[in-house]
Amino acid sequence: MARDRSQREDYVTPLRRLLVGLLCLCLFAFFIVWRIDNPRVERFRAKVVDHVVPNMDWMMAPVTGTINLLRDFQSYQRLSEQNQELRSELRQMRAWKEAALQLEQENARLLDLNNVRLDPKLTYITGVVMADSGSPFRQSVLLNIGYRDGVQDGWAAMDGIGLVGRISGTGKTSARVMLLTDPASAIPVVIQPSGQSALVSGDNSISPTLNFLENADLVRPGDRVITSGDGSVFPAGLLVGQVAQDRTGRLRVRLSADYERLEFLRILRHHGTEVINDQGGLIVPDPDALTPRGRPQNLELSQEAAPSDG
Amino acid sequence: MASAPQARLWMMRLLFPVLCFGIVFAHLLPLNTLPKGWAPPDLILCIALVWATRRPDYIPTLSIFFTLLMVDLLLYRPPGLLTMLTLLGCEFLKSRVQAHRETAFMSEWLTGAIVISAITLANRMILNLTNTEQATLTLSMIQMIMTIIAYPLLAVFCQSVLNVRKLSPSEADAMRGH
Structure with missing residues (x-):
């Protein structure tokens, strides 16, 4: 019996090893491809997520609803206060x-x-949050609108008040919003009223850090932080939050958007910032025009009318 | 003759992807979009290790491969890396099954803890080498420790509810007889 088993294993083990080795090689190759050609693999991922997660929605919505209901119920206890x-x-x-x-x-x-005139191009689409990133290391949410609705990578996502994040990855009916708190997120901002420009980069905490400030002395806690539109990814002038200082003296941004319950997000349509390329041509009079110009006929009339007016 | 054990075997094989799907589903629920200061245990990794130690025949290599790759894609992790490490960890545990069969739970837990730490460290190292941005060290360490703590709880759960027990030597021989 013992000999029989050892024979069996002698025959099976190398095959198993080969299979495991091959699979590991495939996986590592996949990882390396992801690292090298990130956009393509991320598009593939968006497609997979687009196929799977919306199908889970019928299950997710009631579960989320029930849990939120229970949470609300708990808050009834403090109703009178x-x-x-x-x-x-x-x-x-x-x-x-x-x-x-x-x-x-x-x-x-x-x-x-x-x-x-307020910018007429800033229109928006509203999406519902379907799922979050599901990992403590990434901060993102999945919306139920995708490229079918015209959503494009890089557009800004806001709740009613402040900036929430930007679109990073679109499927046909779903789009991922990378939140400002994600470690990979960095947004160019300007701080009012001092006008200092800086970068808001997330670090997995509720208040993202404020980096690359030119002169930190000019910035005080409580100053408004708004997007600057540098790099022409975002429209300028969206409210991000207020400057705050943490215990170690580092400058952070207290976000205006309510991150506790992200339910509906507005995606701002943005078609790039217009750039002025030419240096302005010389303005010359029309060659056929009379020089000097003829005296307007109605000038005497208006001069006569003027004194009586005053 | 062996239809009942066979049916159970295939049911348990199906159960692993189903469990993983349930865990991913719970993770994806948009209940809390605030960043947390701590990380929950990686239950999927833990279940895979517990099952690989106790009943290697319940999680075939291909099942781990496809399930974890899907989880990687859905949970927005670097695709393939953690799957590869989990696969290697499970294979290592499977190859030690013979040695395990008679040992006490403490040594099983110790082996599990070593494999979990090795996976976490290798993951961080490879991410570092490929210059991928990653979470802070504290968060990874918290997750690693939570996973190690979750190991005995999951082992008890698998043993009592799902009836995933270690085989006694005689049963193992009987299994091999088929």
Whole structure:
């Protein structure tokens, strides 16, 4: 019996080893290909995710819903406290609302006076968060909109208030948003009011770090951080958050977007920043034009009218 | 004659991908999008190791290959690397099954812990060598330690609920008889 077993193993073991070796070689080759030709493999990954995760949605939605319901239920215990807090907050809010209305009117008046046009190209698509990255090492979410809806890599994702991240990888019906907290995320920003430009790079913590500041002395905690549009990936002027200082004295950004519950995200359509290439031609008078120009006929009339006007 | 054990064998073989799918599903639920300061144990790796130690016939190499590759792709990890390391770890454990059959649980856990640490370190080293950006060392260490702690719990779970036990020498001989 013992001899029989050893014979069997002698025959099977090398084959097994060969199989394992081959599989490992394939896997390592796949990893190396991913490292060398990242975009192609990531596109493949996006395609796989696009096939699998939306199919899980029918299961995910009820489970997520139930868990959120239970969480909400727990918060019922603190209902009366919350109620009082809310009431006092509401009183404050009323005062603010009054102030905001006045400011809005003033703003509208000023915009009208200056003839300002807000960028008409900044339209957005709203997507629902389907899944998160599922790993403690990566910070990203999966949306239920993809290239079928015109989503492109690099577009900015916002919640109602602040920047959340950017599109990184699109499938047909799904797109991945790399959050600002992801270690691979880096966004060029400008800090108001000092106008210093910097880079917001994530490090797997809730507040991303602020790097490559020219003069850190000009920046104070509480300053507003907005995107600068450098590198023409993002539109300029999106709110990111406020500067904060951590215990070690490092400058970080307290994000304005509510990361606790990312449910709906706005994807801003962005078709690149326009670049001015030519240096402006010389402006010359039309060769056929009379020089000097004829005196306008109605000038005397307007001069006559002017004194009576004043 | 062996239809019942055969059916059970194939059911258990199917169970591994199903378990992995369930774990990935739980990971993907968009419940918490805040970055956490700690990392949960890598349950899939742990289950693979426990099963490879106890019943190597329940997780064939190809099953590990396809399941873990899928997990790598879905969980946005560097594809292939962790699959390769897990495969090697499982093969190492499978080759030691004979030695394990009579040993106590402590030494099994120790071997498991060594394999888990080796996988974590090799993963970090290869990522470093290929200059891939990766999580902080603390986070990886937390995950490694959590996985090692989870090993006995999962072993108990697999033994009592899924009935994945080590074979006694006589049973093993009977299995080989087929």
